[in-house]
Amino acid sequence: MSSTQIRHDWQVEEVLALYGLPFNDLLFQAQTIHRENFNPNEVQVSSLLSIKTGSCSEDCGYCPQSARYDSGLKPEPLMPICDVLQAAQQAKDNGATRFCMGAAWRKPKDSDIERVVEMVQGVKALGMETCVTLGMLTDSQTERLKEGGLDYYNHNLDTSEDYYSEVITTRTYQDRIDTLDRVRNAGINVCCGGIVGMGESDVDRANLLLQLANMPQHPESVPVNMLVQVEGTPLMGTEQLDPLMFVRTIAVARIMMPKSRVRLSAGRNEMSDEMQALCFLAGANSIFYGDKLLTTDNPMTNRDLALFARLGLKSAGSSYA
């Protein structure tokens, strides 16, 4: 009998019960569901580029790009399209199948959207899937991105609704849900997840996954980020999360959203190969690849290639290949 069930009616007690399973039982359950839905040895590979860096008006307590904190980051305006396409070609040559472009905006202007649409079209012409993360969107901006051919929009819930105001005060949880609804209704694939290791409780982690899984449709991509602590940001110095709690979060996400790509996202540079192997065993099947995330370090491509070889992992082909 199949263990896979697509549900949208999770209760927090059930999620906490999954988290509370003996580690081996949790990983067995997650890997069983993983194998029913995916090739367990394939990992989808995306590369990130910060197309507009720093000077952001928001106060997200984890983020080095907020203008409110002194992280020492040099702000950069929206990049010229030719430079973006050059970076995308390089990412493709290195083996990435999706190119994700991130901008440090609360929300884009309509004129920004036109420039981003040109980037999306240029990247698609290279034969890659496209993803952008630009902050909050209006209906017409979302439609414009869809018309322009955008494949995925990344917009994270970041944490539970209860813990949210400890981390961000300049926009609400509902603002995020509204943008996610627009993206879903426009027919763009949804990339939505969060960050753990921000000092949240077990119940907060369970509630974040519950919010994601109880959406009317599961996000196609669920990034699980481990907080990257950056000097100058308010969350610098937060007590480190038990790494095995991170692995449990991946496993519970896999069980709750069986057909979604669960992305082992920020924080890999600080993880051992063994820890990443446990995350793949728990059901993570996509990563960010390339030496940089948006502004912080990601593992060097050589280290990732060696890790894939050690684990016998292969890059999942792009749907455009």
Ligand code: SAM
């Ligand atoms: N400005 C847009 C927004 O906030 O939606 C898009 C870019 S923003 C940098 C994208 C996501 O990166 C955030 O929602 C957050 O989940 C993640 N992120 C940012 N800084 C991080 C950090 N230090 N550690 C882990 N994840 C981080």
Ligand code: DTB
């Ligand atoms: C996501 O969930 N993680 C990525 C991507 N979506 C845009 C971003 C991680 C950013 C980490 C901090 C930085 O490099 O600036």
Ligand code: SF4
């Ligand atoms: Fe700005 Fe996005 Fe960073 Fe928040 S996460 S400060 S909105 S760039």
